[in-house]
Amino acid sequence: MSGAVMEGKAHKLGDHVNTDMIISATYLVTIDPVELGSHLLESHDPEFVAKMSPGDVLVGGVNFGSGSSREHAPVAIKGAGISCVIASSFARIFYRNAINVGLPILESAEASEAIADGDDIKVDLAVGTIEDMTNGKKVSFPAYPEFMQRLIDEGGLINYLLKQDA
Amino acid sequence: MSQSRKILARHVGRELLEPGELVEAPVDLVLANDITAPLAIEVFEKLGRENVFDRDKVVLVLDHFTPNRDIASAEQCAFIRRFAHKYGVNHFYDAGEVGIEHVLLPEEGLIKPGNLVVGADSHTCTYGALGAFATGMGSTDIGAAMATGKAWFRAPEAINVNVSGKPRRWVGGKDLILFLIGKLGVDGATYRSLEFSGDGISRISVDGRLSAANMAVEAGAKNGLFPVDGLTVEYLREAGVTAEPALSEPDDYGYALEVDIDLDGIEPQVALPHLPSNSVGVSESPNVKLDQVVIGSCTNGRMEDMRLAAEIMRGKHVAPGLRLIIIPGSPRIYRRSMDEGLFEVFLETGAIISPPTCGPCLGGHMGILASGEKALSTTNRNFAGRMGHRHSEVYLSGPAVAAASAITGTITDPGEIV
Numbered sequence: 001m002s003g004a005v006m007e008g009k010a011h012k013l014g015d016h017v018n019t020d021m022i023i024s025a026t027y028l029v030t031i032d033p034v035e036l037g038s039h040l041l042e043s044h045d046p047e048f049v050a051k052m053s054p055g056d057v058l059v060g061g062v063n064f065g066s067g068s069s070r071e072h073a074p075v076a077i078k079g080a081g082i083s084c085v086i087a088s089s090f091a092r093i094f095y096r097n098a099i100n101v102g103l104p105i106l107e108s109a110e111a112s113e114a115i116a117d118g119d120d121i122k123v124d125l126a127v128g129t130i131e132d133m134t135n136g137k138k139v140s141f142p143a144y145p146e147f148m149q150r151l152i153d154e155g156g157l158i159n160y161l162l163k164q165d166a
Numbered sequence: 167m168s169q170s171r172k173i174l175a176r177h178v179g180r181e182l183l184e185p186g187e188l189v190e191a192p193v194d195l196v197l198a199n200d201i202t203a204p205l206a207i208e209v210f211e212k213l214g215r216e217n218v219f220d221r222d223k224v225v226l227v228l229d230h231f232t233p234n235r236d237i238a239s240a241e242q243c244a245f246i247r248r249f250a251h252k253y254g255v256n257h258f259y260d261a262g263e264v265g266i267e268h269v270l271l272p273e274e275g276l277i278k279p280g281n282l283v284v285g286a287d288s289h290t291c292t293y294g295a296l297g298a299f300a301t302g303m304g305s306t307d308i309g310a311a312m313a314t315g316k317a318w319f320r321a322p323e324a325i326n327v328n329v330s331g332k333p334r335r336w337v338g339g340k341d342l343i344l345f346l347i348g349k350l351g352v353d354g355a356t357y358r359s360l361e362f363s364g365d366g367i368s369r370i371s372v373d374g375r376l377s378a379a380n381m382a383v384e385a386g387a388k389n390g391l392f393p394v395d396g397l398t399v400e401y402l403r404e405a406g407v408t409a410e411p412a413l414s415e416p417d418d419y420g421y422a423l424e425v426d427i428d429l430d431g432i433e434p435q436v437a438l439p440h441l442p443s444n445s446v447g448v449s450e451s452p453n454v455k456l457d458q459v460v461i462g463s464c465t466n467g468r469m470e471d472m473r474l475a476a477e478i479m480r481g482k483h484v485a486p487g488l489r490l491i492i493i494p495g496s497p498r499i500y501r502r503s504m505d506e507g508l509f510e511v512f513l514e515t516g517a518i519i520s521p522p523t524c525g526p527c528l529g530g531h532m533g534i535l536a537s538g539e540k541a542l543s544t545t546n547r548n549f550a551g552r553m554g555h556r557h558s559e560v561y562l563s564g565p566a567v568a569a570a571s572a573i574t575g576t577i578t579d580p581g582e583i584v
Contacts, residue, residue, distance in 0.1 A: 016352055016441065020549045025528035028201040029231065029238035031208060043551035063353035066386065067547060068528070069288040071205055071304035092357050092388055093288060097304035157306050158212050 004125035004149070006083035006104075008055035010132075012117035013044070015061035017087075019073040019094065022065070028072050036072050037079025054081030057121045059112055061087065064105075065094020074098040084123055086130060088112045099148065102156035106130060111139040125149065168324035168417040169391050170359035173299040175321075177282050185323040185419060193223075194298075195276060196311045197285030199267055199524075200228040200239065202304075203246045206286055209309025218253050219315030225257040225276065225285075226250050227267040230524045235531040265496025265522045268292035268380060268464035273498055275405035279394045279412060284308065284317050289464050289546065291382045295375035296402065297394040297412065302383060322388045323422040324359040325350075329366035331429035336580045338474075339374025340466060340544065340564035342427065343381040344435035348445035349425060356386035358422055366429045367392060372401040373470035377564070380465045381546050384442040436542075436577055437562035440550040448567055451577045454559075456485075458541040459572040461565050462493025462520065463527045466544035469499055471565040476508040478569040478580050484516040485575025491533045493520040515572075529553050535560075542571050 020043065027039045041048040058077065064087035065073060074097050077085065085098070088109035098105045104125055111130040115121065119134035128143035144152065154160040167175065167183060175183040177191040196219075198206045203226055210218070218224045226246055231239035243260075250258035259270065268289050271277055279297030283290060286308035293300035303317065311317045327346060346360075360382045362375075370378070375392045382390030392398070394412045402409045433447035461467075461475050472494055484490045492512050494500040500522060503509055512519055526533030527545040535541055535554030541561065543553065548560035561577060570580040 018547075018549045020528070020547070020552050024551065025201070025230075025530055029236070029242055031205045043556040046556075063356070063386065066352060067288065067549060069202065069286055069290075069302040069304055071202070071286075071306060075205075089353065089356070091353070091386060093302055093304060093383075096307060100304060100306035157310070158209050161310075162212065 006055060006123045008053065008057050008083055008121060010057050010059045010115045010117060010119045010121050011052060012115065013058060013060045016063045016066055017060045018067035019065060019070050020067055022073040023070065023076040028070060033075050033079030036076035037081065040076050040080040049080055052080065055083045057123065058082055058085045059087070059115050060085065061112060062089045064090050066091040069093045071097045071101060074101045074103040078103050086111050086115070099151065100157040102152045102154065104152055106141055108139055108141050114139060167419065168359055169361055170299050170324060170389055171321050173280055173282060174319060176280065183321045185321055187321045188318060189321065190316055190318045191282060192316050193284050193311055194281040195223055195225060195283040196308060197225045197227070197267060197271070197283070197287065197290060198305070198308050199230050199287055200232060200243050200246060201230045202286035202308065204242050205305035206309035206312060207246065207249050209306050210312050213310065213313045215313045218255065218312050221254045221256050223315070224255050224312050225271065226255055227259040227264065227270060229264055229266050229522070230528065231530050232264055232523055233521065262497060266464045266467055266524055269467050269495030269499065272296055272376065273405055273496055275407045278407055279398070279409050284311055288383045289380050291387065291389045292376055292380040292464060294382065294390040295372060295379040295392050296398055297392065299389055299391065301389045320357070322357055322359045324361045324417050325355055325423045325425065326417070326421040327360055327362045328424065328426045329362055329364040329429060330426070331366050331431070332369055333429040333432070336434050336566040337429065337432055338564055339370050339377040341432055341435040342370065342429070343378040344437050344442065344445040344562065345432050346425065346427060347381065347385045347443045350385045352384060352441055352443045353386040355382070358387055360385065360387045360390040362390070362392045366427070368395060368397070369429065371470055372397050373468040376468065377465050381442065384546060434564060434567045434579060436567060437548055439548050439559040439561065442546065442548060442562060448577065448579045453576050454540050456488060456542050456571060456575055456577070457539040458489045458491065458533060458535065459568050460491045460493070460526055460533060460541060460543040460545060461568050462491070462495060463524065463545040464495070465546045466565050467493055467495025467499065469502060471544065472499060472503045472508050474565045475569040476511040478566060478584055479515045479573060480511050482515060482573045484572050488572060488575050489533065490515065490517040490572040491520055491526065492517045493525065494522060496522050526553055542568055542577060544568050
């Protein structure tokens with residue numbers, strides 16, 4: 001995934017979205033992103049995947065991604081076609097994992113509060129803006145450092161490292 | 167410096183490490199289990215290395231969905247088994263050698279004070295009870311660490327938890343940590359170290375400290391850390407590790423936060439659904455009818471937990487219809503429980519005794535909840551749906567409250583029935 005502009009509908013979740021909620025442990029018997037993605041947020045809403053479209057955005061409150069270290073969580077989010085996650089704050093291991101697998105995550109309490117469920121969202125990673133097209137609010141965030149943007153563009157840490165070796 | 171940063175500094179050959187500094191450090195141990203290893207192995211293989219960085223420093227434990235739950239988990243275990251054999255991983259725990267990783271590794275003498283340990287499991291922070299800097303990461307970081315023997319860290323600020331007083335009967339390490347998480351909240355320690363100090367610690371057993379350090383991550387912490395005292399040295403000696411007591415010194419950079427806990431003031435704790443921070447004293451816990459009680463896990467599957475449970479349950483029977491599942495955390499604890507006659511007590515009580523496995527804690531197998539069911543568990547997470555159906559409920563406690571509650575069928579103060 002390159003090109004830093006993403007557009008989709010917001011799916012608003014609350015505070016403390018944990019990795020069990022993102023992907024139930026019972027499905028951790030595969031590492032296939034699409035299969036994991038087909039169970040995204042199932043324990044939160046069994047119809048979630050049917051309701052979402054590729055490119056959509058997850059919006060959380062504080063402590064998004066808390067709990068287990070399962071990297072399957074950001075992999076499932078990507079695998080389902082979610083383009084990025086916006087939250088007021090992220091749990092430590094999830095933050096690391098998301099960057100490592102190339103899932104863009106944006107920490108902005110301002111954006112998290114401004115966005116309502118179902119709003120149309122436009123995110124420009126290169127410029128560093130989150131725009132709520134439904135209510136017209138626009139929030140800036142510091143753009144990723146260049147290496148981190150490249151890492152995300154390459155699809156994660158390993159591809160990035162391999163490309164450096166080459 | 168905080169004790170955690172001291173350990174980190176020593177690993178990178180630095181005298182001083184300020185909070186927030188980024189360092190790449192060599193690690194002493196790299197751990198993964200049957201659900202996180204497959205992704206880590208995929209990463210390792212993409213890096214194209216001929217060998218793991220050190221065959222004695224990579225640990226693989228097949229503990230989550232074992233004995234194999236279904237074909238898919240059997241395939242994952244077979245994949246890891248092939249990897250372990252191909253690369254000659256010496257600490258590969260399979261079949262009858264499997265224990266719950268964070269119960270097993272300390273017993274096996276694999277954790278030493280001052281070690282830097284990374285694991286693809288969030289409860290890797292357990293080892294802080296023995297004076298190691300141990301933290302959980304994801305599979306990509308762990309796969310890379312298996313190849314390079316290194317990981318990058320942000321030197322954490324510390325929270326000082328000053329523990330004083332003497333715990334009342336039936337209060338242990340689990341109650342200390344549930345009480346603390348109740349004070350801090352589930353993100354109150356995010357990115358920070360939870361460092362325990364004070365004379366109250368000497369009255370918490372090493373098994374209790376392992377329970378407490380295990381749940382540091384439930385407050386968002388990067389790691390939990392206890393000083394190494396006489397009890398630690400004795401515990402390590404039994405595991406074949408020689409160590410010296412090491413007193414902790416205050417952090418001259420100052421702490422991000424200081425918390426005082428007087429053990430005298432804490433009653434046995436219960437965390438209500440659906441966050442570990444919803445902790446209350448057992449006397450304030452609602453009177454819910456329980457369908458299941460689980461005593462086990464990387465939090466409370468140790469010898470002290472087995473003994474406490476048996477002491478409370480001896481000569482009594484579980485409430486009608488209640489499923490009591492007891493999971494000794496390792497082969498050694500399993501055998502010792504049997505030799506001490508605890509299995510006799512458990513079986514007379516009407517308990518189900520499980521082989522060592524993470525099993526029901528994460529809703530894997532061996533005790534899944536149906537819609538509307540309620541469980542009291544000595545595990546570490548009570549998120550909605552954690553142990554089964556999204557409309558089931560999990561309450562958390564230590565082994566004493568769990569054992570007493572299995573007898574009465576509702577959440578019960580052990581003092582009421584012993």
